Amino acid sequence: MSKIKTHILVTGASRGIGKAIVESLDSDNVTAVGQSTTGENGLIASDFSKDGAASQLWDQALERLDGRIDVLINNAGLFEPNPLAADDWLESWNRTMTINLTASAELCRLAVLHFQSRHEPGRIINIASRAAYRGDSPDHWHYAASKAGMVAMTKTIARAYAKDEILAFAICPGFTMTGMAEDYLASRGGDKLLADIPLGRVAQPEEIASIARYCALDAPPSMTGAVLDANGASFVR
Template identity: 55%
Template sequence: MDDQETNPAAPTALVTGSTRGIGKAIADMLRQRGVHVLTHGSGDGPTGRAQLSADLDDPAAPAQLWADALAAVRAAGRTRIDILINNAGLFDAAPIDLSDIAWLDAWDRTLRINLSSAAQLSRLAVRHWQEGGNAGGRLVNIASRAAYRGDSPDHWHYAAAKSGLVAMGKTIARHYAGDGILAYTVCPGFVDTAMVGDGANASDAADLARDIPLGRVARPEEIARIAAFCALDAPESMTGAVIDANGASFVR
């Protein structure tokens, strides 16, 4: 179902990093549920260009992305964004034997894309949902099991960013539930996406599976089902919840 064919009364969602992998699976699943979806990417993805383009490594990009999303909403005859799903992410390595400048540059870039941009968008969403009698909204952050169990020696920055994403979601849930603003976080382990391919060769799949009691990495559609549940179906009393989806490779 195309975005423009959805029911005008149906909710509108902005999904960042939605040209491939988990983000694309989330966007596709929300569309199947009748949601008007605004997709985002930093350029052409495997399935073409997203509706909204923004390089989240640029500190000014999140605010522009939000403004562009609101403009697209109004152009479609709608009035608000009901759901924000922060999925965009980066999994670049930063070995500790890099030069100081290179290591810090890698750290800063990962935090900008994985955490700071999500924080900026979440702030704008919270303010949007508080304005003009708006009836709240739903925030879904896609974090990682790395938030709790850490990651490889080359990915301190990735684990730190994802841990910050979890803490941010909990803070939003605690302080804005009275405004009808609900926040949920999903923590996948390894997922069969292009991002995993950036950090591990396809030939390493068997090695990854050995660390997962389920015997395989997650499928993007599995994470999408959880995200769609949080965005549309999760009870209000679940706000603040963190949902693990890692095949029991890390259990809290």
């Protein structure tokens, strides 16, 4: 008798951590679909800066996955500088919040309702950031705030719906070798920042992907609500 496949939706899957997560889920017992803004390479196109994008993505993912999603992994995020004196400071704040937090919240809501309607277990993994606890640069108030919101949302979901066998986990990477992090390291002096990481290097996307895969498929239910750090001991709690 064949095992029922686990159906997984991954956002921000075109590169970096998201792409590594999708690749880590390539197995006989998992079917994963991914999202990106432009929809290249078979991903679902969804621009989270647009109203209704999250719900449209959910519907398209359900269609691809035969009406059932078992795991949601929110990885899509925006990391752009927003200098304090910028004329468009509020616009930039709102854009980052919309993409990083509001779209994730919309998808979490849809996932919880979906799991409840099916009376089946489900899992949510939110990729947050070390910045949720440590903060970030003076140009990244919005990013840190959005990721702190994501962590708080994850804990709330875990506490509220454990009784329904709906589990929620947050992963908080430090610097990870993606396109966004490479640009940031270069702009702020990579050697100086690396000196602040006891491990002596930034994380690789595959490392974060392995944590996400574990949470999606293997983590025991008693772990729900856990926030998992992966920052080379640059910030320990």
